[in-house]
Amino acid sequence: MNYRNPELRDKLAAEYVLGTLHGRARARFERLMQQDRQLRDDVADWQTRMMPLADSLAPIKPRGRVWRDIRSSLGFDTVSRRSFLFWRNLGVFSSAAAILMAVYISTASLHTSAHDYIAIIADKHAKPIWLFSSNDTVISIKSLVPSTVIAGRSLELWLLPDGGQPVSLGLLPLNGNKTRLLPHAVAKLMANSHALAVSLEPAGGSPTGQPTGPILYQAPMAASA
Amino acid sequence: MTQSPDADAVLAHLLTRCALKDQAAFAQLYKLTASKLMAVSLRILQRRDWAEDVLQESFVNIWHHAQDYQVQKAAPLTWMTHIVRNRALDWLRRPQHETALDEEEMENRWADPAAGLFEQLSRVREGAALEECMRQIEAKNRQAIVLAFWQGLTHSELAQHMQQPVGTIKAWIRRGLAVIKKCFEVTHELS
Numbered sequence: 001m002n003y004r005n006p007e008l009r010d011k012l013a014a015e016y017v018l019g020t021l022h023g024r025a026r027a028r029f030e031r032l033m034q035q036d037r038q039l040r041d042d043v044a045d046w047q048t049r050m051m052p053l054a055d056s057l058a059p060i061k062p063r064g065r066v067w068r069d070i071r072s073s074l075g076f077d078t079v080s081r082r083s084f085l086f087w088r089n090l091g092v093f094s095s096a097a098a099i100l101m102a103v104y105i106s107t108a109s110l111h112t113s114a115h116d117y118i119a120i121i122a123d124k125h126a127k128p129i130w131l132f133s134s135n136d137t138v139i140s141i142k143s144l145v146p147s148t149v150i151a152g153r154s155l156e157l158w159l160l161p162d163g164g165q166p167v168s169l170g171l172l173p174l175n176g177n178k179t180r181l182l183p184h185a186v187a188k189l190m191a192n193s194h195a196l197a198v199s200l201e202p203a204g205g206s207p208t209g210q211p212t213g214p215i216l217y218q219a220p221m222a223a224s225a
Numbered sequence: 226m227t228q229s230p231d232a233d234a235v236l237a238h239l240l241t242r243c244a245l246k247d248q249a250a251f252a253q254l255y256k257l258t259a260s261k262l263m264a265v266s267l268r269i270l271q272r273r274d275w276a277e278d279v280l281q282e283s284f285v286n287i288w289h290h291a292q293d294y295q296v297q298k299a300a301p302l303t304w305m306t307h308i309v310r311n312r313a314l315d316w317l318r319r320p321q322h323e324t325a326l327d328e329e330e331m332e333n334r335w336a337d338p339a340a341g342l343f344e345q346l347s348r349v350r351e352g353a354a355l356e357e358c359m360r361q362i363e364a365k366n367r368q369a370i371v372l373a374f375w376q377g378l379t380h381s382e383l384a385q386h387m388q389q390p391v392g393t394i395k396a397w398i399r400r401g402l403a404v405i406k407k408c409f410e411v412t413h414e415l416s
Binding site for chain 1: 238244245252260261264265267277280281285288292299300304314318355358371373379380383399402405
């Protein structure tokens with residue numbers, strides 16, 4: 001079948017949303033959709049047209065067991081234990097980190113003004129990988145251990161403002177240091193942010209301005225002033 | 226979808242937080258949307274226990290795929306509804322479930338679902354546009370589309386149910402969808 005024909009593509013998108021595309025044709029279409037942004041847009045347009053049909057239904061409350069089953073099948077209860085362990089481990093390594101930070105701040109402050117915000121991005125064993133610091137005008141990222149990323153991908157750093165959408169802080173260096181100017185609009189968000197995240201993105205960064213790939217790391221951010 | 230732009234923004238934000246594995250955001254998302262999505266699941270499956278199983282699978286799916294949600298295209302609830310419908314239709318097509326409904330249930334499932342739903346469409350924002358477009362479709366074409374949407378019937382099941390050749394059913398659906406598309410284009414040009 002010639003999937004380049006725009007009319008055929010639109011017809012398939014419509015039948016996919018309607019539900020009449022079946023079996024192997026449906027599976028093939030879903031695979032195509034993953035690689036084809038235009039096709040995803042066509043599907044989204046059809047969803048927007050047809051979904052009011054679904055919305056005219058009166059809401060029906062599911063029984064309480066549904067939410068309990070969702071939580072347990074996602075392992076939330078064990079995850080929260082794991083995250084407790086993460087923070088406990090963080091406590092063990094934090095004295096080392098504190099020394100590292102103190103040394104870093106004292107040497108850095110010889111050259112520049114004091115940094116206002118600091119974060120250490122660590123792996124799941126609480127081993128520090130990047131040191132992030134920023135003041136009102138500059139972001140500085142230091143790679144503490146060389147990292148690798150699969151070909152054709154980049155690691156992107158995000159600021160997570162409280163109650164807002166993630167804001168890109170640019171790509172992470174895989175080794176060495178990187179310093180860049182902090183846009184004024186982003187600098188203003190720093191005061192309301194307490195965390196950073198790192199996502200895996202296509203080379204050069206997210207095409208949408210929001211994280212598109214899996215989140216690989218998260219780190220709390222502290223004001224150092 | 227029919228949410229106000231504010232509600233859309235809240236759901237979009239919660240989905241973004243879910244992509245960052247924020248469990249509290251996920252709990253909030255469930256609270257806000259579970260009843261609406263349960264209605265969709267139950268409408269297709271007609272059995273509460275199946276509908277709840279599908280709802281559970283769907284939310285697990287939403288948690289794992291929250292990062293795929295593209296804020297600039299379909300509204301959040303539209304995207305989530307699509308996931309639930311997909312799961313429910315897959316569930317219906319699993320062989321063991323096709324035989325699980327007895328004759329009477331089958332009759333009920335195949336009762337014309339267009340009946341009550343059309344009247345309700347106009348109550349929802351944007352539903353009015355779809356209702357207007359649906360009215361422009363010939364009745365038999367419309368029935369085929371609504372049956373496919375809600376009952377997840379295949380072309381050949383539709384053919385059997387409506388007592389028409391498969392080719393005719395395909396043509397009816399194609400024509401109906403073409404009318405909807407054209408109608409929406411005109412509506413958008415006017416607005």
